[in-house]
Structure formats: structure tokens, C-alpha cells
Amino acid sequence: MKVTLLHHTPLHIVAGAIRTCWASQARSDSTVDTCGPEDRALIDRIGNKMKHESVKNHMTYNFYFEGITTKTLLALTRHDVGVEFSVQSTRYTTKKAVNNNTAAYTKSQSVRVNKYLEVLNEMIKDCVENNEANDEISLLLPQAWNYNLTCSMSLSAVQHFLRLRLKRDAHWDIQDLARHILDSIPKEHLYLFDEYIPKELTDG
Numbered sequence: 001m002k003v004t005l006l007h008h009t010p011l012h013i014v015a016g017a018i019r020t021c022w023a024s025q026a027r028s029d030s031t032v033d034t035c036g037p038e039d040r041a042l043i044d045r046i047g048n049k050m051k052h053e054s055v056k057n058h059m060t061y062n063f064y065f066e067g068i069t070t071k072t073l074l075a076l077t078r079h080d081v082g083v084e085f086s087v088q089s090t091r092y093t094t095k096k097a098v099n100n101n102t103a104a105y106t107k108s109q110s111v112r113v114n115k116y117l118e119v120l121n122e123m124i125k126d127c128v129e130n131n132e133a134n135d136e137i138s139l140l141l142p143q144a145w146n147y148n149l150t151c152s153m154s155l156s157a158v159q160h161f162l163r164l165r166l167k168r169d170a171h172w173d174i175q176d177l178a179r180h181i182l183d184s185i186p187k188e189h190l191y192l193f194d195e196y197i198p199k200e201l202t203d204g
Helices: 011-022 037-049 070-076 090-099 111-129 134-140 155-165 172-184 187-196 199-203
Strands: 002-008 060-069 083-087 146-154
Touching: 002 172, 011 037, 037 187, 060 070, 060 155, 060 172, 070 083, 070 146, 070 172, 090 111, 090 134, 111 134, 146 155, 155 172, 155 187
Parallel strands: none
Antiparallel strands: 002 060, 060 146, 083 146
8 A cells, every 4th residue: 555645735825815814814923835833833723722624735745655455445435525536447447457567456465365366366357358347347346456545535524533543442454544645744734633542652
């Protein structure tokens, strides 16, 4: 699994949106390139502490996810507020991936499950070799099958995702995705996520 941050909204855009509400732009300490300490604190105070969620929607993170499982993709789609997806299509890419040796699945933590995943993988290859339609082959794809997608999330959406999916009781695969997302967040933005990160991840 790999997460790449393609683009993100600069912090000063969010600070400017907040100051628009009170016509307090003259008090901003940001420049066109940087967000000043007062504006950084303003975003945290209004967006996080005072829970004015709408202002946080001006902050968007655009990610490229590589090699996430069907299982994790299904769970990810439950986070449908402030999230947009463009997912690799099995209809157009299954045969191409198998023929190019780029098709993959994520191994289970169970030896028995892995044994049956390998059987399924061979069945999929056999169907491709015998020119079955992509739409029919897709019925065999296991929840371990890997996908690539572009995913755009608002600041609030990322916070909500990390709060739920970094918990120990979340499935290990989606925990892995959450950690990759956290690792890709720019350092100057990390202070906005402090309350959403489990203590055990920050102690070390």
C-alpha cells in the first residue's frame, strides 16, 4: 500500500475564509506563501475547539492511493461526507492488470485464508487466459484484491477518518491506510490532528 499526497490547500486560505466571516482580514499575519502563528491558532480555535466545521471544508487534501484492498475500499466509501473518489475500474482494467503482471492482492494474516486466495488468483488468471469478459471475471475478485484510486478529502473528513480508523479495534488493513494518510500530511498541518491521533502513536 502506498499513499501519495498530490496537492493540499494552503493553511492561509482557511484562515482567510474564517476572517471573511468577521471582516477581520486586517488582523491576518499570513502572507501569500505562509500562514502566520496567529492565523494558525485561529484555524484550530474556530475549526477544532469551537467546532465550526464548515470553515474546515475549505481545506482539501488530494491523495493517490495505490494497492488498497476491496475490503478497505468498501469501508472507505462509508466516509461519504467531504470525500470524493475516482476508482480504478475492474470493467476496464482487470485483464490489463493480469496480463501486465500488475494485478495483486493483499495477503491475509491467516495461512488458511492465504491458501484460498492463491486458488482464487489462479482461477482469475485462467479466466483471463480463456478470454472471459472483465465483467464476469470481476465476480471472482476477492476482498483482498488491490485497487488504485484518487481520493479527495476535506480537513474534517480526514480528521473523522483518522479518529475512527486509527483505533486498535479497526481492521489492520484500514489502520494501515490511516497511518499512511497521517504520514503524508504536511508537517505544518499536523497540529490540526492532535486530538484525533491515539496517544500511543505520539508517545514514541
